[in-house]
Amino acid sequence: MQNFEATKCPSDELSLTNKIFFNPNDVRSLKNQFIKIHSGSGSYAFLLDSNPSIPTGKAGFSLVQRRWANVSIGQPVGVEFNCSFDPRTTCIATHHHGPLQFGRDANRIHAMLSQMPLTVGQEIVFKFKDKKHLLLRVKEMETLQPRGDVVAAQFGVISGNTIATFEKLPDSPLVLTGKAKAKQPYQSIINPDWNFSMMGIGGLDREFSDIFRRTFASRIFPPDLVEQLGMCHVRGLLLYGPPGTGKTLMARQIGKMLRRSRAKNSVNGPSILDKTSGERKSKIRELFADAEEESHSGIGNRLRFAYQSASPDEHGRHQILGIHTSKIRDNGKLSPDVDVRELAAKTKNFSGAELAGLVRAATVTAMNRLVQASEKVQVDPDAIEKLCVTRHDFLHALEYDIRPSFGAQEEELDRYVTGGLVKWGNPVNHVIEHGLLATRAARAEAEAGADSGRPVALLLEGPRNSGKTALAVHIARQAGFSYVRLATSKNMVGFNEVAKCMAVKKFFDDAHKAKQAVVILDGLEGLIDYSPVGPRYSNYVLQALRDLITAPLPRNKCLLLLGTTSCRDALEELGLVQCFTAGKIHVSNLTQPEHLVTALNQLDAAKFTEKEVRQIYKSVSGCRLNIGIKELLDVARMTNRVEEGDRVRYFLDRLNEDGRLTE
């Protein structure tokens, strides 16, 4: 080893060779030989070259070399000449990633690199497209040992078989293409100091993990995988809930979880509104300024809202789902058990945007399987290979994540048929048949293709508790239309006249957008605030209802209107019954002992034994019966709580007391 003094590289051009220069007399015939430089801070491998402008006894380092090898001008360095690399143990190899595409520069760069010994941490500079300098930093090296083991190495030389995997620094404007993109490092959005065990959100773990899965899971995966799945990141998140349920706490914790630069912006709504208008605007602008800057690195600055008026039919949904899953399928990440046709059948009332959301939610669920978030967030290193979106992921997303906002509100409708539908006699069948006829008429109206069709409006009228609402819901469901809404004054408690009109109008407006819609106007007397004392009613709502029920429909649209009332006479006087041109169907109470027996035999709410039913039948035969199905269900439920031997007596007593059974 000889001692030299570090000096500058003779020219900028020579520094792009990434070699160390010596005076020709010092190195005589040596050229393009490997040397090792030993400075106080470590040992580094280089190629040497000679140049007369370097004084004897000195070694010329470029600025970049001096920086990464920690050598300063004038510093003594030890130089080991004639170093050689054992090609069997120091040829750099890597075995799983493809090379970066350098385009036209590839050969030149490859030629330069293939001559060069490399040290971990080394920085190499070269010219790259139009005068710009490209800096490569050696991050890690693996050498392939004769027995096939791969061992991490400090020094190495590039051989013909070396596979180089290029990564780009997060702030680099370079765009990598080809397979090398997979290794592209991305600045994780998750704060490295974040620890889930210190989250401090009591009882909200499930909510937090839901938020994590649906919002951030996609951001901790390599961008290339995210691209292969055709996903875009969630750009905004709205936490909603009653006061004091932990929304702000969760938002703050999410802020902490994210890297600081991304999470410093938190404002309190009222405090912003406190300012003068100009100040307010500038505050809001300030708030988004950072996010706007970051938008280049993938953090969005805008929340997007998508609205699609009519829900597509099954064929349309099949196509839409096909489009949104195509990228995942093309990249081999869609499990063969995913049947788009099955999903199309299961996604009635989903809009296009909701179908896209469903695919996204299923993908995120699949991704989440590869995330371990016990303490730190970790992604399975083989995520790219392992990721597979399965049928189960779609079913999970259907159950927990995406519900159609437009269309039938199944859960709400369920509340109106809690006791199921008991077919206790012909009067029930009669109503259902009429409902079917009206449905057909509504369809025919749309198919006729007239410029403007008419809604088909059917009124179900009958005594209180006779089951009008439940029958209307049954008819609506049987129709199988995509949009089903139930307007009831029970959901409009505290609304003034205008608010009521607006609420009902919204149902009609939405119904006009759907291809096939049912609107149930439940308890018309309640909607118009009818009171027999006076009598009083809201003329404002009455007029609105009359106009809405009779308003013509947009072309090719079909609307079935089902009204219910227990005050037919009053509504007739007000001219509302007349608007139901498709018919007025009477929903009756149970009046025959046979009705009662048939109903009791079918009731799920109360299990009467055959013997009990026979006893009841005997007792009611010859009596006058008049009971609504709703009331019967209530009495039967109460009977359930009674001791076995007393059930029949209790049941009959209740009917007698309430005047439902008379001699």
Ligand SMILES: Nc1ncnc2c1ncn2[C@@H]1O[C@H](COP(=O)(O)OP(=O)(O)OP(=O)(O)O)[C@@H](O)[C@H]1O
């Ligand atoms: N054949 C049936 N027809 C209607 N409802 C039935 C029938 N069988 C069982 N039910 C149940 O009875 C109940 C009927 O209540 P519903 O609210 O429909 O009555 P209603 O006549 O609309 O009452 P209201 O007079 O208060 O408006 C529901 O829980 C429903 O599930």
